[in-house]
Amino acid sequence: MNAAVPAPARGRAALFSLLVALPLALPLSSAGFSLLSQLASAWLLLLSVGLLVTRAGLLSFGQAMYAGLAAYAAAHAMNTIAACGWPLPFALVPVYGGMFAVAVALVLGPISVRRGGLSFAMITLGLGLLVALAAPMLQGFFGGEGGVSTDRTAGPVWLGLDFLSQRQVYGVSAAYVLLGAALMRGLDGTRLDLLARAVRDNPLRVAVSGATPRRVRLQLVLVSAFLAGLSGALQTLRLEQVSAGSLGLPQSSMALLFSLAAGSGTAWGALLGAGLMVGSESVLASVSQAWMLYVGLGFLAIVIWAPQGLSGVLRDLAQGLRARRNPDLLWGLAALLLCSALAIIGASSLVELLYAVRQQLLVGSTLRLYGVPLQIDSADAWVGAALLAATGAGLCALVWRALAPQLRAGGARE
Amino acid sequence: MHTTRRSFISTLAGGLLLGAAPVHARQIPTVKLAFIDPLTGPFAAVGQNQLQSWQFVADRVNRGNTAGVRFEIVPFDNKGAVQDTVNALQAAVDQGIRYVLQGDGSGAAIALSKAVSRHNTRHPGKEVLYLNYAAVDSALTGSDCSFWHFALQPSVPMTLQAMTDDIRSRPEIKRVYLIEQDYSFGHQVAKYAREMLALKRPDIQIVGEDFVPLGQVKDFSPYIAKVQAAKADCIITANWGPDLTLLIKAAQQGGLKADLYTFYASSLGAPSEIGPHDAGRVKLVYYSNPNLPGVLQSLQKGFRDKYKQDFSVPATYTGLALLTAAMTKAHSTEPLKVASAMEGLKFHTFNGEVTLRAADHQLLQPIYVSDWQPVSPANPYDVENTGYTFALEHTYRPAQTTLPAQCTMQRPLMTEVYPVKPPKVTASAVPGASQGTPSR
């Protein structure tokens, strides 16, 4: 927790930066870059949520509100810049979005931070809902139900960025991701950081020591609002369209829940959470009708086996593996992965068959699952899927029983 | 069997009405249509019914049509959200799909229309055509109109023309109450209703106007109480979804005697919520009526047999009829050529002969005013197994309901649509000869 950055942390930071910058060199499609930009926006949003949760113990249901308001501001800014012909690059519009969100937080923040804990959570819930419900009714800033549209190619061209391709959008998003990560790194170990953790643990003692818990919380809310603002503005850059749906309660809740599921308020934790969130809302939703069910079941599984978040468990596992370098353990884990994959394939096939039969949205009666065409009205597919699920689950149980003593013997926490 | 054959022949005849020669296809080209509407989330039921309707109609039309094409519906779930709509468009474009169908939600429609325009400007030669089969907002055919957007559902002023004409013909209505949803569509309805009633029946008083935020109000009884306190004779409402069904339920429970003029009383689930009550009091002003003779009956029966639900979106049939007619006329499935062919096109669909107005790409079709009544020999279709139906009261021809177009759209030049091939350059080419436009 000291100000000097230890070597492993620097290595991790370099790895993170490399990971973020790498896709720019790859020949991905437009859809691929669009997905990555979406991931970048989600990362910033989850970072802003995770920041509040881990460092100040505050649950915020209003981050999507800050992101959404910044998105609107960014759209208006881009339209004004294009209309008036000002020489301001669109690449800097996210910064304006972030500052706009900070300005909003300066107005709404003081009401929310007077108390911590549940009171803070509920005020942000109320404020977020108010803004989301009022937006379609207020035509001017919010453009009514259709929202505000903009054109990212209409701005001045700076450094060769005309934003015609999604690759450029991702490039700018990646730059802001690195900015956010640097901001987090800069926050570590500062007075604000330590005070925030103190306020989370014992606000009375902090107040007695001379600092005001309210002010500390507000400062943290401002930082997280900035990150959320960056996220919203980047979203506008990518989609060129903002609507009231983006600042609703479902968005805030999803961000909060994925942040809790992924655990930890660090850059890697936010990356895991963003990957899960974008993966289920965009990738999974495009291939399966049952994606909400998978999200619910996935959360249940995470909360049972990794209550403090996935990243904690993964980190412990990685440490445990590195510490003992036991080949048997590695084989055991690989076997576990294989069996659980089988079980998941079987169970998800059953779910998909069920949904296909129930919702009747298929043309004909063939369902393509994992590359295999299945006949939904024949018993073979059902029996096969059920057997696969049962076998996978059974094998998993066996492997786990063999593996668990080994893991426990090493003293690793599951 | 009889009706199927008859309807098949009528479809064929309708296509041939244009007098265009059928396309000789050596192999049947497949035209993919991207369906972008909610399949999960709060509006899933309606979106799923719409997808099933498209698939059902495509299946029918694929058995034989004048354009000689095969339609394939590719579904994309936008969960009712604008962001996901734009994402879905991107995904569809990446799969090489050139036609987009959408109808659930005017917010998504406006966003989609703009996204399609942007895409088409940036990628000439890879244009996408957007067929809007249910979303209504005056901006779509007005201030935000686009060459690539086509509206199959009557616009707000068209529906209100029919509605106010019907009200005008009833001298017992003197006090009207407006209950709309609080967004641009609802405000447009209120505005046009006031203007048209003031013109047609200056003696009618608008005794109240209420706007409800979308999907937020659970208890409509205070609104009904206001209506009753104002002694209104009828309510005009364009509410859809729970905002309509809860309003009707509250009206039933409060013993409301006033008539209810609705836009969407026939949408999926609403008739079941109205139930076998309120005979003669709930009116529907819509471009279809379930008792229309002809191909609609066979479509409804076939759909109900297959899916156990009502065929509540006949615009799907109109959409495919339009596409096949345009593709026949254009001898092509290229969106640019098809869009040009669609402008001003007259074709035949389940509610008669209709025209796609070139000025604003709005379909001009009959509008029917119907009344919720028990099933009778004249109106035999049992809506959602309630024992009641929408009895056809009055048909309004397009000439009676159409208002002038309010759209100035940028159209591609005819040379872009039908490029002139450069002349073959022979050995004795004259130096300095002008070159023709490059062909696509």
Place this chain on the structure above:
Amino acid sequence: MEALALSALNGLSYSLLLFLLASGLTLIFSLLGVLNFAHGSFYMLGAYLAWQSSQWLGFWGGLLLAPLGVAVVATGFEVGVLRRLRSQGHLPELLATFAFGVVLVEAARLLWGSGSVPYAIPASLQGALFTLSGVDFPVYRGFVMATALAALALAWLLLWRTRAGLIVQAALTHAPMTSALGHDVRAVQTGVFAVGGALAGLAGAVGGPLLVTEPDMAAQMGALLFAVIIIGGLGSLRGALLGALLVGEVQTLAVAVNGSLADGLQRLGWNAPAAWPASDGILPSLLHLDLARAAPLLPYVLLVGVLALRPQGLTRALSRDETL
């Protein structure tokens, strides 16, 4: 005047339905310390179970079976999942209840379809109880009020007049001591979770015919419920009642007010700047917003207001954790 009285009465029936729902939520929070995000789903499940049972056993059979069914489901969840998370803190429990809520909604979609089911008011409860100036007050709303009050009375009786109830109350505030005295606090917690779920199921069984029975009803009620219990004060039944009454009546009576803030200011002599389409500003739009239009937002305005001024809610004293 009579119209206002009838509106207030309608608002009362709506408030009591909200109270029935909120009471379960506040009970669960007070004992388990967890905000049950699955409460809206319990409500939805109650409505569906009631409808399904009413197909075989009639409306009254459905009314009886629905709370029982939901209680069984809630017990299963509590024993299977929530109990393990007791030691992990509140955040995992929050995640768990949310996830369970989602799973319930998807299960309802699979079982009963994505659309609404025609759960209607039974013939014996149709019609008007009385008529005020031409407007009916439906029998069914009176029935809803009676059910809610009966449930409240039963809950009060159980909590204050039975031994088991006293043990529950003791476990609420002094769990370790109660456990040390030999009572099974874990069973009490399961029991309270089941009863909370049953109350939500009962609310669904009576609310379904009044409103619409569809999978989305879970999400529709969710946010409003939190507003109700926070305004009233978490953990107190009295608070749930007060919060529900406030929210229901404010929402209902505001619809009758057709003026806006700008109108009020005009009466005081100051003309507010014009709103859209004359100008784009947010503030003018807000000033010109009719109270009737803003009625569904008022519960959240109340929520923010109450939390800003009195964060413990209206009926509770400030606890030590909340002073700063």
